[in-house]
Amino acid sequence: MSEERFASEAGGSSHWPTELRLNRAERVLSVSFDDGSRFDLPAEFLRVESPSAEVQGHTPAQKQLVTGKRHVAITRVDPVGNYAVRLTFDDGHDSGIYSWTLLHRLGRDREALWQSYLDALAAKGLGR
Template sequence: MVEERFASEAGGTRHWPRELRLNRAERVLSVTFDDGSHFDLPAEYLRVESPSAEVQGHTPAQRRWLGGKSGVAITGVEPVGHYAVRLTFDDGHDSGIYTWSLLHRLGRDHDTLWPAYLAEIAARGLSR
């Protein structure tokens, strides 16, 4: 199992990570926050929920629904200042900047966001 670790100290954001751990073999980014919450975020989920304009568009109507990402992997985790990380994926996507608050929200709301994504791509005739 290959892991990369990034530890943080308390700072000026609402949700501050204590540890980010990339498990390449399982294609999961694990995040532990200072409020005690811990989330295991699959690479596929992070890729299809990327905050980049390429995925989110500039308005909700421009949101792009991606299929075919079930096998995607995270190839890199790069700190961006003291507030976020840039994730690089093996499909070439690297323009999403994941703030600590976004990572916390994606973890907290996974049980709502993931089924909504699956329903939306099914409605559009796409598969994972």
């Protein structure tokens, strides 16, 4: 089966997911929220925006530019309490914990974040 569904329970987050669906074939995590929003988040995008210290550093100036993830896939989605999921990628990265609020923000701001990533790659002469 190429899709996995993860249903959520009621909770106290300001952006609470009503459904997470991993489409392995498309390499996309789809997230629907109780405010009616729905986002399709590509694995590559989630990987390069990982909330892990390895990617984000401890200050904005320490953020790492992650390259070579065009074909990365999500292999696991594991709940973390009732507030987040841990994504495991096929490149071995699994230290990012994606809170519901972060997933909502990544979905809402995806276009601007992706363009900023592409611009940073171009400025350094790097590719995806």
